[in-house]
Amino acid sequence: MIVAERKSLDQIESMIEGFEKVLIAGCGTCVAVCMSGGEKQVELLAAELRMKGKLAGRNRRIDEITVTRQCDKEYLDQLARYVDQYDAIVSTACGAGVQFLAERYDTKIVLPALNTRFIGVAEGPGVWSQRCMACAECILDQTGGICPMTLCAKNLLNGPCGGTNHGKCEVDSQKDCAWTLIYRRLEKLGRLDLMTKIQPPKNYQPMTKPGRFTHEAFEQAEGNEE
Amino acid sequence: MTDKTQADPFEPKLVAFCCTYCAYTAGDLAGSMRLDYAPNVRVVKILCTGKIDAVLLLRAFEDGADGVYVAGCARGDCHFLEGNLRAIQVVAYAKKLLAEIGVEPERLEFFHIPASAGPLFAARANEMTDRVRKLGPNRLRAAAGQDAGGKLGNPVDEHAPLPPARFGRLITDAERVVGRIGNPP
Numbered sequence: 001m002i003v004a005e006r007k008s009l010d011q012i013e014s015m016i017e018g019f020e021k022v023l024i025a026g027c028g029t030c031v032a033v034c035m036s037g038g039e040k041q042v043e044l045l046a047a048e049l050r051m052k053g054k055l056a057g058r059n060r061r062i063d064e065i066t067v068t069r070q071c072d073k074e075y076l077d078q079l080a081r082y083v084d085q086y087d088a089i090v091s092t093a094c095g096a097g098v099q100f101l102a103e104r105y106d107t108k109i110v111l112p113a114l115n116t117r118f119i120g121v122a123e124g125p126g127v128w129s130q131r132c133m134a135c136a137e138c139i140l141d142q143t144g145g146i147c148p149m150t151l152c153a154k155n156l157l158n159g160p161c162g163g164t165n166h167g168k169c170e171v172d173s174q175k176d177c178a179w180t181l182i183y184r185r186l187e188k189l190g191r192l193d194l195m196t197k198i199q200p201p202k203n204y205q206p207m208t209k210p211g212r213f214t215h216e217a218f219e220q221a222e223g224n225e226e
Numbered sequence: 227m228t229d230k231t232q233a234d235p236f237e238p239k240l241v242a243f244c245c246t247y248c249a250y251t252a253g254d255l256a257g258s259m260r261l262d263y264a265p266n267v268r269v270v271k272i273l274c275t276g277k278i279d280a281v282l283l284l285r286a287f288e289d290g291a292d293g294v295y296v297a298g299c300a301r302g303d304c305h306f307l308e309g310n311l312r313a314i315q316v317v318a319y320a321k322k323l324l325a326e327i328g329v330e331p332e333r334l335e336f337f338h339i340p341a342s343a344g345p346l347f348a349a350r351a352n353e354m355t356d357r358v359r360k361l362g363p364n365r366l367r368a369a370a371g372q373d374a375g376g377k378l379g380n381p382v383d384e385h386a387p388l389p390p391a392r393f394g395r396l397i398t399d400a401e402r403v404v405g406r407i408g409n410p411p
Contacts, residue, residue: 009326023378040281044323046375047284051327054369062375082378 001121002030002094003128004037004114009048012090015111016049019087020059024049024113025079025101026066027093034128037092037114039066045092045113070097076104083108136206142194144185149202151178157199238292238358240267242351243282245275247305248341249297255344263348264355274298275336276309280320287329290370293358295335297350303340310338330361 006012016022024046032038046064053060065082067075070093079101083089088109091098094116102110118130133150139157140147149155153171159179163170167180186192244250250271256263272278275298286294296317298310314336321331335357337350 022375040279043281043377044284046377047281047288048323048327050374051284051288051329051366054366054372054374055328060374063378064376065378 001033001119002096002116003034003118003120003130004031004094004116006036006041006045006092006114007112009045009052012045012111012113013049013052016088016090019109021061021086021088022049022063023079023082023086023089024062024064025070025089025091025093026064027070027091027097028066029069029071031092031094031097031114032066034122035126037094042066042092045090070101073100073104076101079105134207134211135202136211137203139199142197142199143182144189144191144194146178146182146185148178148182151176151181155202157202236359236363238266238355238363239290240264240293240295240351240354240358241286241291242267242269242354243272243275243278243294243296244269244339245298245305245309246271246273248299248303249275249337249339249347251341252297252339252343252347255342256347259344261344261348263351266355266358267351274304274306274309275313276304276306278313278316280316280323283317283320283334284323284327287324287333287364287366288370290364290367292361292364292367293333293335293354295337295350295354297337297339297347300338300340329364329366333358333361333364 024042026032026039026042027037028039032041035041042064046062049062050060053062063082063086065079067078069075070091079089083105086108088111089101089105090111090113091101092113093101094114095112096116098110098112098114102108117128119132119134120128120130123129130150132147135149139149148157148159152159153169153175154161156179159182160177161170161179164177164180165173167177169175169177183192183195186194242249244253250269253269275296278296283294283296296313298304298313301310304310317334317336321334324331324334335354337354339347339350
């Protein structure tokens with residue numbers, strides 16, 4: 001899931017400075033799960049902005065709506081009947097959602113309420129950590145299901161380096177050495193032979209930005225339309 | 227309520243979210259014991275303080291409450307094991323949000339009030355009322371009735387939702403429906 005955190009109220013407040021009618025558009029998928037931009041968080045943000053506005057004596061209208069996803073056109077269309085009434089839309093989606101919303105309603109000012117952090121997992125209640133950096137060439141089969149691209153500070157594919165220190169990383173002594181974790185896991189799995197395999201240099205070409213992907217089943221259809 | 231003249235001292239309005247099992251029962255007990263406590267407190271009975279959400283607390287202030295407190299069971303006594311512990315976290319979070327907005331976080335508090343503590347219920351009500359009286363009126367009260375927006379009606383989903391997913395169900399090869407071709411019944 002995409003993990004994001006909300007910007008500070010002051011930052012959001014300064015973005016909507018001067019707008020009288022603002023719509024807060026939530027996203028009900030990833031950012032709802034990581035408690036930063038779902039329906040509940042939209043309610044909270046809207047209540048905060050309304051109260052702050054009232055305290056400052058501003059005559060401002062803050063409305064709220066949450067759609068299932070902001071990264072699918074079908075769900076963005078649901079906002080069509082509302083957007084014209086507003087001076088600006090504050091989106092609590094990830095960066096992708098904000099951009100898609102801004103693209104769909106390109107005459108509207110669309111503002112981001114979140115800082116998008118990473119692709120990660122929920123470690124526990126309210127705690128998320130990064131597990132994937134979308135390198136486009138997954139090697140988890142060779143590393144016991146632990147990603148050295150993400151967890152190793154040096155992105156080493158053949159580790160550990162000389163900086164591994166009793167299971168911790170030389171870059172940050174609080175962080176686990178990814179390659180120690182990989183060694184322990186492979187040991188547990190009885191697949192330590194994988195440690196001796198030398199990984200070829202990483203091909204970074206598939207990571208070139210901006211990424212684009214067409215599902216095989218749709219490639220033909222896309223070609224025909226042109 | 228009678229109209230008050232300007233000379234009247236400020237009388238705060240407080241909302242107390244009380245859990246059924248402890249704080250609300252303590253309130254009942256305070257009544258049975260004929261204890262006097264501040265009439266400023268409006269009690270809202272909730273099943274468990276674990277139900278409390280930061281939105282509910284903020285909304286109380288948005289609607290003009292001068293003070294809000296959440297009262298639940300003692301540590302370890304929650305009927306639902308850890309509802310009160312969650313409420314403590316939520317109240318702490320809501321205090322931060324209030325500070326961000328510019329409302330004094332002291333207007334919000336969490337109290338443990340066991341079911342047998344009628345006098346404590348009265349003492350907490352008085353304590354919180356005094357605290358809020360010193361802080362003065364909630365500056366949002368004047369604008370409480372003013373329409374500043376709200377939740378828009380969710381549009382009817384034009385795209386039929388997907389059939390319910392059956393996540394977590396193991397589908398094995400054995401339960402696959404076998405085709406009839408070359409396999410007459």
